[in-house]
Amino acid sequence: MRKMAKQYDILFRLLMLGDSGVGKTSMLRRFTESEFESSHISTIGVDFKMKTLEIDGIKVRVQIWDTAGQERYKTITKQYYRRAQGIILVYDITSESSFQHISKWVGDVDEFAPHQVQRILVGNKSDEQSNRQVPLEQGAKLATSYGMDFFETSASANRNINESFTRVAELVLQAHKSDIDNLIGSLDEYLDRVALGRNHPAHR
Numbered sequence: 001m002r003k004m005a006k007q008y009d010i011l012f013r014l015l016m017l018g019d020s021g022v023g024k025t026s027m028l029r030r031f032t033e034s035e036f037e038s039s040h041i042s043t044i045g046v047d048f049k050m051k052t053l054e055i056d057g058i059k060v061r062v063q064i065w066d067t068a069g070q071e072r073y074k075t076i077t078k079q080y081y082r083r084a085q086g087i088i089l090v091y092d093i094t095s096e097s098s099f100q101h102i103s104k105w106v107g108d109v110d111e112f113a114p115h116q117v118q119r120i121l122v123g124n125k126s127d128e129q130s131n132r133q134v135p136l137e138q139g140a141k142l143a144t145s146y147g148m149d150f151f152e153t154s155a156s157a158n159r160n161i162n163e164s165f166t167r168v169a170e171l172v173l174q175a176h177k178s179d180i181d182n183l184i185g186s187l188d189e190y191l192d193r194v195a196l197g198r199n200h201p202a203h204r
């Protein structure tokens with residue numbers, strides 16, 4: 001049987017978190033299907049979509065898990081943190097409370113996601129300037145305090161959507177590369193030690 005050529009080099013799992021209604025599903029649909037809908041159908045539990053990106057000549061397949069923001073799905077959604085390599089924390093620039101809750105989402109990430117997970121902060125609905133409740137600087141400041149990159153996006157106007165998903169994938173790729181470098185470094189060191197052992201007088 002002929003094997004099908006592999007369509008990508010590496011697969012990463014990303015997770016979207018944030019209050020209900022901030023636009024997680026809309027961002028994901030815009031990114032993967034170039035579509036936007038103005039109705040809000042709350043995600044039930046979790047859902048995912050895939051997309052392949054090319055970063056530094058590497059075909060990166062991203063599996064993006066879209067979680068329900070509603071509290072009642074917490075038990076289900078928390079089970080997905082563990083396998084995430086990148087996390088997009090989303091608030092809505094027209095909702096002060098969704099911004100206030102970011103610290104709570106970060107707390108959950110610290111508790112349930114792997115220690116080395118890459119995180120970015122996103123303030124969505126940047127097209128809604130007249131209803132803005134969270135100044136851009138406040139979002140940027142919070143992101144800095146957590147050591148995260150920050151974007152204001154609009155799923156409806158297609159602003160910074162590609163940029164934010166690509167950025168988190170880039171961060172995961174960089175972290176992955178440095179893991180591999182460290183592994184190769186340790187292996188080199190080990191092989192050196194073995195070779196030295198062989199050359200040791202006792203082994204001659």
Ligand SMILES: Nc1nc2c(ncn2[C@@H]2O[C@H](COP(=O)(O)OP(=O)(O)OP(=O)(O)O)[C@@H](O)[C@H]2O)c(=O)[nH]1
Binds near residue numbers: 025128157
């Ligand atoms: N103006 C504007 N509206 C948006 C934008 N993104 C999403 N919306 C609207 O906000 C509402 C909620 O969007 P969803 O994508 O369903 O929100 P969610 O975060 O996935 O919500 P849950 O699944 O309940 O957690 C919908 O009515 C969207 O049309 C945006 O960038 N600008």
